[in-house]
Amino acid sequence: MNLHDGLKDPKLCRNVLRQIEAEVDEQFRFMEVCGTHTVAIFQSGLRSILPDKIIHLSGPGCPVCVTHEREVAAYLELAEKEDAIIATFGDLMRVPGPDKKNLKDAQAEGARIKVVYSAFDALKVAMENPQDKVVFLGIGFETTAPTIAATLKVAKEQGINNFYVLSFHKLVPPALKALVQDKEIKVEGFLLPGHVSTIIGLEPYKFLAQEYNIPAVISGFEPLDILQAILMMLRQKNNHEAKVTNNYKRAVADIGNPKARQVMDEVFEVVDTFWRGIGVIPQSGLGLNRDYERFDALKAFNLTLPDVAPIAGCRCGDVLKGKVRPDECPLFKKACSPASPVGPCMVSTEGSCAAYFKYMVE
Amino acid sequence: MGKKVLLDYGSGGKASQRLISELFLKYLGNERLNRLDDAAFLTNLDGPLAMSTDSYTVDPLFFPGGNIGSLAVHGTVNDVAMLGARPMFLSCAFIIEEGLEMEVLEEIVASMGEAAKKSGVEIVTGDTKVVPKGAVDKIFINTTGIGQIVANPAPSGHRAKPGDVIIVSGSMGDHGLAILSHRQGIAFDSNVESDSAPLNHLVLKLVQEIPDIHVLRDPTRGGLATTLNEIAQQSQVECLIFEDKIPIREEVKGGCSFLGLDPLYLANEGKLICILPENQAEKALEIMRSDPLAQECAIIGQVSDERPGKVVLETGLGGHRLLDMLEGEQLPRIC
Ligand code: SF4
Numbered sequence: 001m002n003l004h005d006g007l008k009d010p011k012l013c014r015n016v017l018r019q020i021e022a023e024v025d026e027q028f029r030f031m032e033v034c035g036t037h038t039v040a041i042f043q044s045g046l047r048s049i050l051p052d053k054i055i056h057l058s059g060p061g062c063p064v065c066v067t068h069e070r071e072v073a074a075y076l077e078l079a080e081k082e083d084a085i086i087a088t089f090g091d092l093m094r095v096p097g098p099d100k101k102n103l104k105d106a107q108a109e110g111a112r113i114k115v116v117y118s119a120f121d122a123l124k125v126a127m128e129n130p131q132d133k134v135v136f137l138g139i140g141f142e143t144t145a146p147t148i149a150a151t152l153k154v155a156k157e158q159g160i161n162n163f164y165v166l167s168f169h170k171l172v173p174p175a176l177k178a179l180v181q182d183k184e185i186k187v188e189g190f191l192l193p194g195h196v197s198t199i200i201g202l203e204p205y206k207f208l209a210q211e212y213n214i215p216a217v218i219s220g221f222e223p224l225d226i227l228q229a230i231l232m233m234l235r236q237k238n239n240h241e242a243k244v245t246n247n248y249k250r251a252v253a254d255i256g257n258p259k260a261r262q263v264m265d266e267v268f269e270v271v272d273t274f275w276r277g278i279g280v281i282p283q284s285g286l287g288l289n290r291d292y293e294r295f296d297a298l299k300a301f302n303l304t305l306p307d308v309a310p311i312a313g314c315r316c317g318d319v320l321k322g323k324v325r326p327d328e329c330p331l332f333k334k335a336c337s338p339a340s341p342v343g344p345c346m347v348s349t350e351g352s353c354a355a356y357f358k359y360m361v362e
Numbered sequence: 363m364g365k366k367v368l369l370d371y372g373s374g375g376k377a378s379q380r381l382i383s384e385l386f387l388k389y390l391g392n393e394r395l396n397r398l399d400d401a402a403f404l405t406n407l408d409g410p411l412a413m414s415t416d417s418y419t420v421d422p423l424f425f426p427g428g429n430i431g432s433l434a435v436h437g438t439v440n441d442v443a444m445l446g447a448r449p450m451f452l453s454c455a456f457i458i459e460e461g462l463e464m465e466v467l468e469e470i471v472a473s474m475g476e477a478a479k480k481s482g483v484e485i486v487t488g489d490t491k492v493v494p495k496g497a498v499d500k501i502f503i504n505t506t507g508i509g510q511i512v513a514n515p516a517p518s519g520h521r522a523k524p525g526d527v528i529i530v531s532g533s534m535g536d537h538g539l540a541i542l543s544h545r546q547g548i549a550f551d552s553n554v555e556s557d558s559a560p561l562n563h564l565v566l567k568l569v570q571e572i573p574d575i576h577v578l579r580d581p582t583r584g585g586l587a588t589t590l591n592e593i594a595q596q597s598q599v600e601c602l603i604f605e606d607k608i609p610i611r612e613e614v615k616g617g618c619s620f621l622g623l624d625p626l627y628l629a630n631e632g633k634l635i636c637i638l639p640e641n642q643a644e645k646a647l648e649i650m651r652s653d654p655l656a657q658e659c660a661i662i663g664q665v666s667d668e669r670p671g672k673v674v675l676e677t678g679l680g681g682h683r684l685l686d687m688l689e690g691e692q693l694p695r696i697c
Contacts, residue, residue, distance in 0.1 A: 010679050043624075043677070044677050044679055045675070045677035
């Protein structure tokens, strides 16, 4: 039996579940801020066996879902440029833009788009097509940003001048701050993202406990990890205390990964950025800094982020903030389904609307 | 540099003839094909027939456990067999990109010949087209198969009944992961081989000894999850399956968690799903276990009338969730 089997072991999980059942008396609302957690919670069937008093909310944890309408519009505009080849992670292919068009449609109309599995593969595309301009769609959190930074460093060292990045990266801690400052959102515990934390460590989350008195636990993605984290938060709440804890030590060092942060610092600078459904969050994004300006697709292609009206009826913003559940959105399963998604929460494999649609047994 | 396929080879003239006699007949030849008439003259076919066609466009052409040629034979042989039929004859059509190395083509055709022999089918008619560079990606192969239905009544996706059990003949997702791990741009190693294999001999044993098999399907593209959804909808039943009963190799699980994919949606090319009354299940398992291709067979679930049209997964923890059909293809995730 390997480690992962142990963390899925039904007996161990049931033990923790029984403790949760024993210790929850009033409602307890926790939120996960990582799409992989969202999916893990549904896929393992945890959601269907947690006690009713444990209210589970999915936060802004899916990089595709939080990509703002304007940003989608910008990369779709880029797809129309004849001299551009777009290199992207597959998740973005079906996200609808302002006029419902997505990258798949653009591809069918002749746009040159390559689905890649890493930023380095995108750089390879650039090297193989020196006559074209290759743009990598840089979407994601602290998890993806370091490899993209490292790729840009290589591009700079090797003098590759037909490679660009559209940097719409977002940072998780400022979004958490925006959430807890919103009085309507009553989250009593945060399941902190394992992957992002491998990079940033514990420190950037400490304000949750110190300033807002909210317990938060960095958690892995196996059922036992998640159950333990819920129990830890619940106990703190019951004891009227709040701490930020690392319960994913097998992957996350308390100090995170300083090397990865250093590469990020070399290439990016922190900027204000738009989050879908939330709006501008100050100092919550990463743009290319002066030294890397020439790789910036925004500048190279003269892209402006057009004003885009939010989609009528779509409650993505409220879903991302945990104010409504996906099935409370009037469009859910009606006008909005994975076949014809209205908002990105229904497109992304890690989106909460898609998770409700896909996994929930009625 | 080795020889390459030229546009001439598809011209219908002498070059085409040379390709046919020196390559195709060498590996695929048999009495019927050797006549080189416009159509195949088929005998020995009577009673109800099963027919199926499929086009193979796999990337990469060669993968651990097989290649596009053997796959094009196994895939169609299996599709015909799933109707409880004995596949007998295949046609095959090649669309080849100008410039493909002759050696590559030869290896593909040779393994088609071998696969046909192993499956006990004859390739009786075919076609070759060569198209300009860039018009197709290296080579596409279409095969059509025809076979005689042995089972009576023939198994069908419409015949699953509440109370039936669901059996799979072996581990899920091997083919899909083998292909993915060798696709350009994905940087991970795996030792998983494709399970590509002809299932017709196993099917014949099953339907001859168990007349009451309701459904036989091979969970190819879309994997177990998609195929069960099709069956649940066709038969208007619920398929409830148990996560910890589904055989999946550790390497496949590992590769999938790395890429953010679900093995239950990955293609299989040498496995079948068999749905039949519970009292016949042991017998079916016994037959499968005696076949080298179905050593890891297992009962993975049951059919009920609870939520018609749905597939529900009971997880290892005892929770339940839907196992829905995918919208489009599975794509590896961002982080
Ligand atoms: S169901 Fe669709 S429209 Fe409603 S919030 Fe989710 S993605 Fe937006």
